[in-house]
Amino acid sequence: MSNDFIFNIKRICFDENYRPADNTRITTNFANLARGERRQENLRDALRMINNRFNALAHWDNAKGNRYSVELEIISVDVDIEGKGQSFPTIEILKTNIFDHHTEQRIEGIVGNNFSSYVRDYDFSVLLPNHNKDQAEFSIPDNFGELHGKLFKSFVTSDSFKENFTKPPVICLSVSDNKTYQRTGNQHPVLGVEYQPNGTSLTEQYFQKMGLQVRYFMPANSAAPLAFYFVGDLLNDYTNLELIGTISTMETFQKIYRPEIYNANAVAGKSYQPNLKNLDHSLTQIIYDREERSQLASEQGKFAEQNFIKPYQKVLEQWSANYA
Numbered sequence: 001m002s003n004d005f006i007f008n009i010k011r012i013c014f015d016e017n018y019r020p021a022d023n024t025r026i027t028t029n030f031a032n033l034a035r036g037e038r039r040q041e042n043l044r045d046a047l048r049m050i051n052n053r054f055n056a057l058a059h060w061d062n063a064k065g066n067r068y069s070v071e072l073e074i075i076s077v078d079v080d081i082e083g084k085g086q087s088f089p090t091i092e093i094l095k096t097n098i099f100d101h102h103t104e105q106r107i108e109g110i111v112g113n114n115f116s117s118y119v120r121d122y123d124f125s126v127l128l129p130n131h132n133k134d135q136a137e138f139s140i141p142d143n144f145g146e147l148h149g150k151l152f153k154s155f156v157t158s159d160s161f162k163e164n165f166t167k168p169p170v171i172c173l174s175v176s177d178n179k180t181y182q183r184t185g186n187q188h189p190v191l192g193v194e195y196q197p198n199g200t201s202l203t204e205q206y207f208q209k210m211g212l213q214v215r216y217f218m219p220a221n222s223a224a225p226l227a228f229y230f231v232g233d234l235l236n237d238y239t240n241l242e243l244i245g246t247i248s249t250m251e252t253f254q255k256i257y258r259p260e261i262y263n264a265n266a267v268a269g270k271s272y273q274p275n276l277k278n279l280d281h282s283l284t285q286i287i288y289d290r291e292e293r294s295q296l297a298s299e300q301g302k303f304a305e306q307n308f309i310k311p312y313q314k315v316l317e318q319w320s321a322n323y324a
């Protein structure tokens with residue numbers, strides 16, 4: 001059996017006119033912002049925040065703080081398991097591009113950034129709870145995350161990925177409120193100060209099966225570290241502007257989604273434990289329905305189970321067993 005499924009990539013511009021596609025995961029950060037009466041104001045304000053943050057970090061030769069604009073594309077990846085033209089939406093990520101208004105050049109940014117996956121919803125919202133139902137102690141199912149990890153690695157090494165993107169993805173997530181992070185002496189000119197966690201997490205283990213390692217950095221004038229998941233050498237494989245594109249985009253989303261951590265009024269110290277109950281934080285003017293986001297994760301996990309996991313179970317099991 002071939003190690004490769006057929007991956008189809010679709011691109012849509014994420015701007016103030018964006019409307020989620022029918023098969024977009026509703027819990028995705030950018031899809032959540034694009035709903036409701038203030039959808040256009042939400043999008044416009046979020047994009048303004050991203051551009052302002054980018055120019056603040058890319059401050060050299062940028063006296064007026066308006067040299068750059070960040071352009072975002074939503075990359076939707078569908079997989080065709082049997083090669084019969086029937087596909088399932090597996091992955092949704094963001095692609096950054098940077099427009100330099102001084103040179104009038106468009107600079108390619110990093111793909112990844114935000115990460116969404118129906119199969120991950122299934123793993124965490126259906127498989128994991130069912131495995132632990134009525135159990136005295138929490139445990140992880142055998143091969144948890146194996147299929148998802150192999151699907152992701154298959155996509156990143158596919159011809160479709162190589163034809164569309166020049167560098168491996170970088171995914172940027174929030175830090176965990178279950179861990180304590182210690183500031184190190186390592187500092188990068190763009191990523192900022194590096195932090196080390198006091199242990200691993202299920203999320204880290206899950207992303208490791210996707211072929212990704214993680215490092216934690218707090219950029220200048222940030223309130224808390226960000227988790228950067230990557231392949232290769234994060235500090236040397238990407239340019240400063242590429243990294244700033246990811247920071248400005250994902251920090252903005254985190255300020256909206258997790259203001260208790262990323263819009264906190266006190267900056268993370270040498271020893272830092274994130275607190276989602278922190279009352280000393282500021283709110284953006286952007287409306288984001290966090291409660292609905294949590295509820296829908298379970299529904300979308302069930303959708304993946306019914307439309308992907310169960311119908312293709314034997315094919316997926318055989319493919320996963322033979323995937324190298």
